[in-house]
Amino acid sequence: MKKKILSALIAAVLAFSMALPVFAAKVDDYPLLKSNFNSASVENNPWYPINVTISSSESVLIQSITTYHWNYGGGKTPGKISIWEGQEKIGEWQAAGRSGSGVDNILWDVFPNIALEPGHTYEIVDSDPETWSQNEESGHQGFCEIRGTFTTQNAGGSGGSADDKKVSSWAEAEIKKAESIGLVPKCLKDKNLTKSITRAEFAAVTVELYEHMTSFAAPQESTPLKDISNHTLKNEIEQAYSLNFAMGVSDTKFDPDANLNREQMASMLCRVIKKFEFQEWTIANDGYYELQYNMPARFADDGKISSWAKDSVYFMVACGIISGVGDNKFSPGGTATREQALAIAVRVFDSFTGEAQG
Secondary structure, three states: OOEOOOOHHHHHHHHHHOOOOOOOOOOOOEEEEEEOOOOOOEOOOOOOOOEEEEEOOEEEEEEEEEEEEEEHHOOOOOOOOEEEEEOOOEEEEEEEEEEEOOOEEEEEEOOEEEEEEEOEEEEEEEEOOOHOEOOOHOOEOOOOOEEEEEEEEEEOOOOOOOOOOOOOOHHHHHHHHHHOOOOHHHHHHHOEEOOEOEEHHHHHHHHHHHHHHOOOOOOOOOOOHHHOOOOOOOOHHHHHHHHOOOOOOOOOOOOOOEEEOOOHHHHHHHHHHHHOOOOOOOOOOOEEEOOOOHHHHHOOOHHHHHOOOHHHHHHHOOOOOOOOOEEEEEEEEOOOEEHHHHHHHHHHHHHOOOOOOO
């Protein structure tokens, strides 16, 4: 008979999670920073790039970017939107499509949650310029709307490096709690937490979360992963791998510096929960440990959620620990920031150890 996480526990999680903010997002939730949208007729293929210079004395947290693909009334299946500084790609996100003017996928939305530094100039790049709308009124640049807020800088003062400790105002309370519990791994201490979290960094977060939930030291064993041998977080990756929290992208590759995506985060956290509930749980016997929860409404992009991640995604949503990105979409391939990952780790710790305050 399959063992199940108790209904009473899930009910307690649901009751507690109602008081927690989640990462549901809609474009209109955020203040408008820049837009060249206009009502004049448009053509495809911008002549000039979209450059954004952060002229304030504070970093700006870019929370949403929208591009427009009228494509002569055809719209376009969403691709990706990225941010570059010079020759360096700062981040890239899979866009979610939004309809408008009776046309599907006319708008592409991404929710980067990434901080751009003062005094720096960045370029917004759309993966399909051949359908990206532009006109004379937009300066022959692709239609682009950018929304976000200023971030709070907690250390280093103005002019500090990109690694100076920074955290968004919405996350301050949970980050302080993460620090007090001990959930912030060494690799993230005194770092800019508004930046995207890597697979290696999140592996370290899962190890800290497990150790503090169980009071057990994480084991460390050798792995077949060949691309972590010289990585600074090799030990943490091996620990997360040994616990079955972190898996490779192939039998021999972990891709440690790739950005963690949302479905990976949900799956890894569910594995921590299962290991906390059942010490004998492993990936190999996972089928004997069924998560019991009230199934929420399926996301509009349910088909894009990997089959191996669906149960974890909907479990985390049902518990109120993670949510969609707006327009009833989950954006499974979208990235998460360090502060989001730590905040969610705090919520898992509070919900499943009974350590919530207040």
